[in-house]
Amino acid sequence: MRFQRAAILGVGLIGGSVAAAIRHAALAGELVGYSPGGDAERARELGLVDRTAPSAAEAVRGADLVVLGAPIPAIPGLLRDIAPAIEPGALVTDCSSTKRGTVDAARSALGAKFPCFVPGHPIAGRENHGPTAARAELFRGAAVILCPQPETAPDALERARALWRELGARVVEMAADEHDALFAEVSHWPHVVAYALCGAIAAGERAGDSQRFAGGGLRDTTRIGASSPPMWADILLDNRENVLRCAQSFETELRALADALRAGDRDELIRRFGAAAVWRRGLG
């Protein structure tokens, strides 16, 4: 047994799946869940955790693993709440989609205990959410990004690596700023694009017919437009500068395509579509 007690703070899709995967791999003697709403109780009913705790600090007391699965705006408060209760030698890690903000919040909230915190981000979102969407195999084959800081304890980092590998993920390490710039591009900005595509169609006169005649292309292109609005508002706001940089390069490319179309410049369209298609085919 790698951990005696794992505390999962926030047991929605991600936190609940971490709990399920830890149980499936038999990595913890006991799983304790906490959430401010009804998710923890639901997670207990679903068998994702063994019991719930009345507060985050209570959940963390006696735990040698603490996983933050809470939404971004809840993270700073949660870190302040648990700071006094974190046990010596415990590993604390998180699952947030942005890393710079979480790292700053953790450094400020945890103080002398900050070395036990290993910032993490499993690349395993889905458009469903809540504990009922949790699955033990969610991280199998997924990448998990860890962003260790200069203060991070080598032992904590090593245990975080081992934990994610045992949950089936491949672990990659990078700087928090590089993480945020990269994920603005491969995840955060594409969500804005999908929302804009859905929003423009929804506001138009063919909102109904377009649902009726949507083919596989539109279905795929807009799938993440069904994602949780508050969750994505918070991710985007937290990574605003990087996302707005992506907005700029996207708008430049989009304008070039619209200009070529308006001008009837077939060669230019084919040249730009070609470069795009080469990149996409390389994605496999």
Place this chain on the structure above:
Amino acid sequence: MRFQRAAILGVGLIGGSVAAAIRHAALAGELVGYSPGGDAERARELGLVDRTAPSAAEAVRGADLVVLGAPIPAIPGLLRDIAPAIEPGALVTDCSSTKRGTVDAARSALGAKFPCFVPGHPIAGRENHGPTAARAELFRGAAVILCPQPETAPDALERARALWRELGARVVEMAADEHDALFAEVSHWPHVVAYALCGAIAAGERAGDSQRFAGGGLRDTTRIGASSPPMWADILLDNRENVLRCAQSFETELRALADALRAGDRDELIRRFGAAAVWRRGLG
């Protein structure tokens, strides 16, 4: 046997799949293929057609069904080539993604024979192309749009309906202009968006890392960005006015989202994402 001889002009993904589906449903005594390049010969080797013809007119002679599966720019010339050879009572139909241009070209090229032409569009594109991508079940459950004209012979329309139903499709009729406006929105413009997303990432400094860390969201959102550049340049140019109207509403929505993000307006982001998500969830 519904048809004695079916001529398939253009035997790529769509034309080849029509041939395969006709054979699978045993709807034609003989299948003849024609293409200006090597597709027809390849289709014959693959067993999609029984034989190839040296010219479009030769393919059409003696055929009581003619299906145009050629790319948009080839359609007007093809129609002029076959016009004298179309047999009395034959049904001629097409599969092009735009309908206004095809209808105008057919009316002008076919003259007195125009009533035998039933403009059609099976909603069954994929990002693969060529006869090797053809599949008999491509149209099963797909919608096929027919855009009959005032001159269209009722008998030709009835046979076109029956043909597509026997290939497994559900047939919907609408005006050509309405078709083009609707498909600009649900298919043509989303292709531009996917190409722009891929193109912007491909031109940036993280083109390689973004391939490595792309999750399911980016994969889905960009999938149609791997589609054939010349084919899509031609579709977009043919439906330019409708597509540019979509560009406008998309850019308006995108700018509203970027402005809300820049201003840190969480409520406005959630409101707009919410309207988008409601539409997308209605898509199923």
